[in-house]
Amino acid sequence: MLLEATxxxxxxxxxxxxxxxxxxxxxxxxxxxxxxxxxAQSSDEAAIKAEVKAAARQLGKALNTSDGELFDTLWLxxxxxxxxxxxxxxxIEGWPDVRQPFAxxxxxxAGKLSHVLRQERVDMLGExxxxxxxxxxxxxxxxxxxxxxxxxxxxxxxxxxxxKWLRVHTHTSALP
Amino acid sequence: MKQxxxxxxxxxxxQIALGAFLALLVVSVAACGDEATPAPLATLAPTAIPTVAPxxxxxxxxxxxxxxxxxxxxxxDATAIPTVIPTTIPKIDPxxxxTTDPTVAIKAEVAATVRQFGQALSTGDTELLASLFLQSEKTNSFSNSEPLRINxxxxxxxxxxxxxxxxxxxxxxxxxxxxxxxxxxxxxxWTGHFILNIRPPEQPRxxxxxRITxxxxxxxxKWLRVHMHTSELxx
Numbered sequence: 407m408l409l410e411a412t413x414x415x416x417x418x419x420x421x422x423x424x425x426x427x428x429x430x431x432x433x434x435x436x437x438x439x440x441x442x443x444x445x446a447q448s449s450d451e452a453a454i455k456a457e458v459k460a461a462a463r464q465l466g467k468a469l470n471t472s473d474g475e476l477f478d479t480l481w482l483x484x485x486x487x488x489x490x491x492x493x494x495x496x497x498i499e500g501w502p503d504v505r506q507p508f509a510x511x512x513x514x515x516a517g518k519l520s521h522v523l524r525q526e527r528v529d530m531l532g533e534x535x536x537x538x539x540x541x542x543x544x545x546x547x548x549x550x551x552x553x554x555x556x557x558x559x560x561x562x563x564x565x566x567x568x569x570k571w572l573r574v575h576t577h578t579s580a581l582p
Numbered sequence: 583m584k585q586x587x588x589x590x591x592x593x594x595x596x597q598i599a600l601g602a603f604l605a606l607l608v609v610s611v612a613a614c615g616d617e618a619t620p621a622p623l624a625t626l627a628p629t630a631i632p633t634v635a636p637x638x639x640x641x642x643x644x645x646x647x648x649x650x651x652x653x654x655x656x657x658x659d660a661t662a663i664p665t666v667i668p669t670t671i672p673k674i675d676p677x678x679x680x681t682t683d684p685t686v687a688i689k690a691e692v693a694a695t696v697r698q699f700g701q702a703l704s705t706g707d708t709e710l711l712a713s714l715f716l717q718s719e720k721t722n723s724f725s726n727s728e729p730l731r732i733n734x735x736x737x738x739x740x741x742x743x744x745x746x747x748x749x750x751x752x753x754x755x756x757x758x759x760x761x762x763x764x765x766x767x768x769x770x771x772w773t774g775h776f777i778l779n780i781r782p783p784e785q786p787r788x789x790x791x792x793r794i795t796x797x798x799x800x801x802x803x804k805w806l807r808v809h810m811h812t813s814e815l816x817x
Contacts, residue, residue, distance in 0.1 A: 488771075490811075492816060493816055496775075497759065497773055525731065527722065529720050529809070531768070531808065532766050532799075535769040539722060561724060563797060575771055575773065577795040577813070579813030582726055
């Protein structure tokens with residue numbers, strides 16, 4: 407009688423053990439899947455942010471090399487584009503006008519301007535809109551004139567259009 | 583048994599048919615009654631209505647004044663078409679047709695949120711101010727009074743503590759030349775100029791003029807600030 411009871415208990419314990427193992431396996435696989443998805447999403451976002459950062463840095467490259475053509479490819483050529491400049495009081499609206507304040511800098515001989523970004527940060531505002539913020543130091547060495555140094559902050563909003571990150575707004579300001 | 587059920591069903595069918603017929607009859611009679619009711623003649627033939635009191639000399643006895651009653655309205659003869667006195671049609675100003683551009687409504691939402699920022703500052707309403715920002719590490723700002731970028735909501739909130747601690751009415755924020763650009767269904771850009779007047783108790787008034795960039799994101803149906811860049815006008 408006792409032996410029979412023990413056998414019965416043993417069978418029940420075996421069943422419980424199997425149930426626990428199966429449950430753990432199922433939960434583990436679900437958690438593993440979720441973690442992998444989260445990692446993939448995180449990795450995707452990191453890749454997108456890297457794209458945005460690269461696009462934002464191209465502006466410095468265009469200015470440093472006086473490359474007007476490259477500069478032009480970095481902006482959305484539209485009335486939607488706006489620029490709040492470190493040197494001009496009012497907001498500048500629309501692509502042709504936004505281009506104008508940079509004409510002087512782009513007209514300098516290559517190597518006469520150095521644009522460096524510090525403390526860059528990219529924040530995504532959905533899949534196709536990004537905010538790039540940073541501090542900048544611009545050194546301008548006009549031929550035959552004293553060096554000008556500008557220390558400031560820059561906020562840029564970029565929008566992905568036809569697969570390319572383009573600037574739609576930039577606000578630059580001097581350090582207070 | 584089966585036959586009894588069939589008989590009952592047939593009886594029920596007859597009753598339903600009879601009920602439907604009666605209902606139709608009632609509806610038809612009612613409809614005929616409506617048609618028979620004379621239309622309000624006053625709207626058709628204003629000349630058929632007798633002249634009413636105001637035109638009668640004030641000395642006339644009130645009892646002499648013919649009361650406009652339903653019986654005094656004559657039914658127009660089919661051949662006698664009432665003369666319609668030409669009345670001046672009131673000029674109706676053309677109203678703009680309802681816009682189908684959905685961006686107009688979205689921009690209005692963004693504009694309303696932007697205005698609330700000034701309201702929060704002028705009333706010293708910390709809760710309202712907090713409700714206008716995304717309370718996240720993602721939120722950041724460049725202030726016209728601090729050199730470095732302020733990262734995260736607690737830091738951004740802290741940058742307004744000085745203004746919010748002033749008595750209500752000490753701060754006024756005016757926006758000028760505001761512009762909204764929609765970047766997507768869930769992201770918007772507001773840019774403008776501002777005039778900030780600060781009147782601290784027993785201290786000289788301060789006025790700051792500058793430019794603002796505010797980036798807003800729609801989160802759970804609400805437009806929230808995720809970034810601000812304020813800068814004073816360049817010299």
